[in-house]
Amino acid sequence: MTTSIEIAGITHAYDTASGKLPVLHNLDFTVPSAAFCAVVGPSGCGKSTLTRLVAGLLIPDEGEVRLDGQPVKGPRASVGMAFQNPVLLEWRTILDNVILPLEIVPNSLSRAQKEDRARELLALVGLEGFEAKRPSELSGGMRQRASLCRAIAHKPDILIMDEPFGALDAFTREDLWQTMHRLRAEEPFTCMLITHDLRESIYLADQTIVLSDRPARVQYTLDTSFGGRTDLDMLFEPEAVEMLHDLRNQIKVAQGRQDAPVQAAE
Numbered sequence: 001m002t003t004s005i006e007i008a009g010i011t012h013a014y015d016t017a018s019g020k021l022p023v024l025h026n027l028d029f030t031v032p033s034a035a036f037c038a039v040v041g042p043s044g045c046g047k048s049t050l051t052r053l054v055a056g057l058l059i060p061d062e063g064e065v066r067l068d069g070q071p072v073k074g075p076r077a078s079v080g081m082a083f084q085n086p087v088l089l090e091w092r093t094i095l096d097n098v099i100l101p102l103e104i105v106p107n108s109l110s111r112a113q114k115e116d117r118a119r120e121l122l123a124l125v126g127l128e129g130f131e132a133k134r135p136s137e138l139s140g141g142m143r144q145r146a147s148l149c150r151a152i153a154h155k156p157d158i159l160i161m162d163e164p165f166g167a168l169d170a171f172t173r174e175d176l177w178q179t180m181h182r183l184r185a186e187e188p189f190t191c192m193l194i195t196h197d198l199r200e201s202i203y204l205a206d207q208t209i210v211l212s213d214r215p216a217r218v219q220y221t222l223d224t225s226f227g228g229r230t231d232l233d234m235l236f237e238p239e240a241v242e243m244l245h246d247l248r249n250q251i252k253v254a255q256g257r258q259d260a261p262v263q264a265a266e
């Protein structure tokens with residue numbers, strides 16, 4: 001099952017020692033069910049805050065997040081999360097790390113079924129044979145693969161990823177991008193990805209949202225579906241290069257380094 005994500009008129013500020021810090025202002029967009037949305041924007045504009053709101057870890061001052069039309073009032077098991085630093089538990093094997101959500105989220109699976117599910121996912125991301133290893137025995141890219149498996153082990157309808165590939169070298173990152181496409185082909189879920197890598201958003205996402213500087217609003221939306229292509233060569237096509245320029249310009253605008261944006265014709 002997949003779920004749409006509606007960001008409906010969200011305004012949010014943090015209470016800080018020096019007063020209110022407005023972070024999001026009337027943020028409004030929808031991620032259709034099973035779609036992949038990338039969110040980019042200047043550093044500190046409120047992207048991670050947005051993920052916490054969608055995950056129900058934070059409730060907005062105004063507006064609401066709706067998942068399939070239902071307002072988010074707190075954390076839900078139907079939302080999986082993956083972060084830049086895969087916090088895997090060293091005292092558990094890789095297999096047991098992936099099984100973890102299945103031990104927490106109520107389900108009727110037996111231990112053997114949970115193991116099967118974890119093994120199946122690990123094989124899908126190329127980690128067959130590493131099930132009995134400890135996290136420290138794996139490379140950063142392998143740990144991130146395991147962490148993706150853990151994030152979707154309980155079959156969430158939504159996966160939120162906050163710069164999951166940010167700490168990886170360029171080749172490993174591209175490998176992980178392809179893994180993401182493979183995972184989604186096998187297990188459809190709605191995806192929201194926070195990234196600073198514009199090529200990543202073009203390669204992975206159906207739509208890319210550019211946020212303005214803080215307090216963030218939607219500054220620009222670009223269709224980056226690229227006909228559903230998943231080969232890395234697509235990034236060298238003129239259409240992708242044009243998208244890259246377009247998004248880079250929008251980021252410069254958001255950072256105040258360039259004049260007002262011009263929304264591309266639909």
Ligand SMILES: Nc1ncnc2c1ncn2[C@@H]1O[C@H](COP(=O)(O)OP(=O)(O)OP(=O)(O)O)[C@@H](O)[C@H]1O
Binds near residue numbers: 042047
């Ligand atoms: N719990 C908090 N209390 C107070 N201020 C916060 C809190 N969390 C974040 N902030 C501030 O809110 C602003 C937005 O933070 P957020 O982490 O959402 O931005 P971001 O776009 O994800 O940043 P980056 O791109 O650098 O990761 C920042 O100025 C940050 O310092």
